Amino acid sequence: MAALKTGLPLFVVIAVGVACAAAVKNDAYLFHQDGPTTPVYLVSDHWHAGLVIKISDIPGDLVPESHDFPEADYLEFGWGDWDFYQAPRFNLGYAIKALLSPTKSVLHVVGFSGPVVNYAPYREIIRFRPSSRNFERLAGYIDESFARLGTGAAVPLGRGLYGNSRFYPARGKFHLFNTCNTWAARALGAAGYSISPAVTVDTLVSEARQFGEAIQAGR
Numbered sequence: 001m002a003a004l005k006t007g008l009p010l011f012v013v014i015a016v017g018v019a020c021a022a023a024v025k026n027d028a029y030l031f032h033q034d035g036p037t038t039p040v041y042l043v044s045d046h047w048h049a050g051l052v053i054k055i056s057d058i059p060g061d062l063v064p065e066s067h068d069f070p071e072a073d074y075l076e077f078g079w080g081d082w083d084f085y086q087a088p089r090f091n092l093g094y095a096i097k098a099l100l101s102p103t104k105s106v107l108h109v110v111g112f113s114g115p116v117v118n119y120a121p122y123r124e125i126i127r128f129r130p131s132s133r134n135f136e137r138l139a140g141y142i143d144e145s146f147a148r149l150g151t152g153a154a155v156p157l158g159r160g161l162y163g164n165s166r167f168y169p170a171r172g173k174f175h176l177f178n179t180c181n182t183w184a185a186r187a188l189g190a191a192g193y194s195i196s197p198a199v200t201v202d203t204l205v206s207e208a209r210q211f212g213e214a215i216q217a218g219r
Contacts, residue, residue, distance in 0.1 A: 037129035042208050043120045047201050049184040050078035059136045062143040064153035072111030079183035081174040082106050102173035110165040117216050124218035126208050130191040138191040147171045
């Protein structure tokens with residue numbers, strides 16, 4: 001969900017931070033680093049986490065939606081509830097609905113250029129260096145998160161919340177036990193990092209620090 005939606009009631013912040021109790025598959029051999037590595041960035045604030053990858057690193061024909069950002073070097077991906085995430089302002093009704101029953105989901109994709117620390121100056125940033133093979137698994141997880149019709153790229157739903165961004169229809173249902181933090185944990189799990197489904201974004205980040213390098217502290 002959107003990092004810009006601040007001023008949340010405490011119970012909503014706590015509830016939204018809860019992630020899926022289902023196990024994330026992490027085969028131990030996946031984490032072994034051998035050969036070239038490809039950087040991946042986890043960016044987070046107090047309750048939302050997203051992933052940043054470089055467009056030129058995306059292998060093959062994965063994530064064709066990247067062509068919607070021809071002037072960008074990087075993409076940030078965030079996953080969340082269909083109504084709440086796309087609302088221009090905080091909506092308590094959407095938040096409660098999203099938490100109490102499974103709802104449709106969207107991906108928020110932001111294109112930018114320049115250093116990642118300049119793009120997200122107030123968020124914590126953790127850099128991972130998975131092997132090329134494991135990076136391809138992570139990119140595949142992101143690719144499969146888009147809900148597409150046919151074989152082409154997903155059609156944007158509209159402009160995103162800030163910068164050069166767009167919303168896209170996503171696969172999966174959002175609910176109390178399946179949030180943005182769960183999505184990010186599963187993506188890192190696909191890259192071979194043994195990160196359990198996060199109870200809160202703080203738990204996700206705490207575990208992520210064991211495998212990645214914290215290159216910027218949150219403010």
